Amino acid sequence: MTTVGVLALQGDVREHEVMLSGLGVEVVRVRRLSELDAVDGLVIPGGESTTMDKLLRAFDLRDPLIARIGDGLPVLGSCAGMVLLARDLRDGIEGQLTLDAIPMTVRRNAFGRQVDSAEVDLVWEIDGSPMHATFIRAPWVESCDEGVEVLATATGPDGERHPVAVRHGSAIATAFHPEISSDTRVHELLLAQL
Template structure:
């Protein structure tokens, strides 16, 4: 794979932050696609990884856990040293540089203003067919207390929208989705992350 961060020729090693959320579902898909999934709970677990997935959950709780465990600074360092990051749902919130709501820990690795629970609470969870840039057919998005980006900065490529609300985006080595690809049988976003983001030399 071109652009492999750690120079090894075998399977890409992709961590899944295992503090909350659907980390096992992500790991199972990565395994099926030929990657080596690694559960990440401590800063030292990031060593030797090509990429990291931050799954859904409660973004404030995950952010606080990341601060107390040292993971917030460790993930920032991992990213700025060339590691790829994909945030899904709560992970999308954490990747943003600013939030419209109360202050909370953020990684700030994508220039974007995020609206937490932008589509409502759990009762308003829904599914929608999304037109995704670069995909040849719609992707069925599963939205659970989903956020969206109200605004994005220069260099952020919008991949999918709902009524003008950004629900998927990429900037160099960081990918975000407001929805949960790991809860579907469609592996195209995981394939995209492995091929285009982990395998890219591009920086955000």
């Protein structure tokens, strides 16, 4: 059976577990290297990116995770997970590190503070269908290299459209929280790469 891990250092772990279990895969929480080594794919949940970065280093998971992603481990990062998967970061705290998995620059908390959280209707570019998305202190993609596929965009508080879902190789990142909706397309996209 396919096993998908959810990085369980901090954030909305349970919601991703429920979504993935409903899609028929075995789900394990990843907090140790042995757990990371045993998964076929990984979700990095939303939460607080600076805390996750610190805990990845404290648990000695950062370098092994970078290596697994570099070897093609399918990975999905939502919200804080998008921040962690970026190559470059804007508005991070001093010393904050990313996993450099997707050649993109992400602006942390780009959509504003907690009170600016919103539900937005997007177009899922893969098939042109509508998608309802929830943004909570969400990032956006400021720029990305050629070869990064933009899956959805949204209008930010600056009035400009910004990528909010992207794919590069076996890495997927969303600025929104697909795990708190009934729409399984983002998770299915991850599972299709296993």
